[in-house]
Amino acid sequence: MSEHRRGPARSEVARVAILEATARQFATRGYDHLTMEGIAADAKVGKQTIYRWWSSKGALVADCLIEGLLLPDDLNPPDTGDLRADLTDWLGSILAIAQHPGGEALMRSLISAAAENEDVGRRLHESLGASSSLIVRLQAGVDAGQLPAGAPLTEIGEALVGAVILRAISRVPAEEATTARLVQAVLPAG
Template identity: 65%
Template sequence: MTAAAPPRRTGPVRSEGVRLAILEATARQFAARGYDHLTIEGIAAEAAVGKQTIYRWWGSKSALVAECLVEGMLLPHRLAPPDTGDIRADLTAWVDAVLTLLAEPQGETLLRSIIAAAAENADIGRRIRESLAGSESIVGRLEASIGTAPNLTPGAPFEELSETLVGAIVLRALSRAPREPGDAARIVAAVLGPA
């Protein structure tokens, strides 16, 4: 007996142009309205596609917002760590900027949508984790700073250090802990060790 050919996919092929139009419309609508007032209907109208196209490719509004974030379409400059050559100062500035963002209503809803999307879809969670690992990411910045902190040595667990830093931020945001002066510096010192 010969093996049967795999079934052919039916339905329209995912167009990269349409995907980008949907993501760009989502980013614009998110910036203008925030997460709570973002609608699939509004995104579909702005991207000139049917709602069913969006739902075929993304299971929820939170998955769509998470993909926009991973693609760098939401808040790209606020989420990129600075690079002045001083890893401790750079991470402190980055943590402070993220904590400031998360204190804003738009930032809080963005975090909620990312967590919901990652809980619904393991691929989104994996992509969010991978977005931390690029050369311009926290992992890349830590690797580039070998020798500037006691635990930044060749072969150090840079991914785990990055995850610890991000995890501390997420936990603070989820618990809605009030911000105190010096929070960012204390979080960075907990991850990198004392100055």
């Protein structure tokens, strides 16, 4: 009753090696300058083995995103009960990541990958976007009465994340006060 045609099954070892090599190369070189040959060599894998399972380097990067090989996991905003402070903290930690060398390049590489490749774009949206812990935190703020009931949570989230992205591609260094002012832009009542 097996679905399995005949011959060996897909090699998990190869799959993991390829994704890890992709993440390594992505972090090292950036999205442009990623090469299939470089990934294959790094993963010690034939090129065909990559092309057999992924259609492009975009798909490869998108899979890396899903597996959490590209982004740190702990980007969730804290919940101390003070929405304003929590958002400010959260923005601060993101900008801190973007600040240290490599982090900024990785961020821009991700943006570039997303802009060029549909899969990456959608994955990034899922990771950073709508259903994310940021929305959850904002909803908690609504529940706590720190935001009005009908507040456009999705759009507030987009505005915050979008501002970070804009800073990344503009190479504007984030200053100390920036996070607070950004939070104030979407939570003016304070």
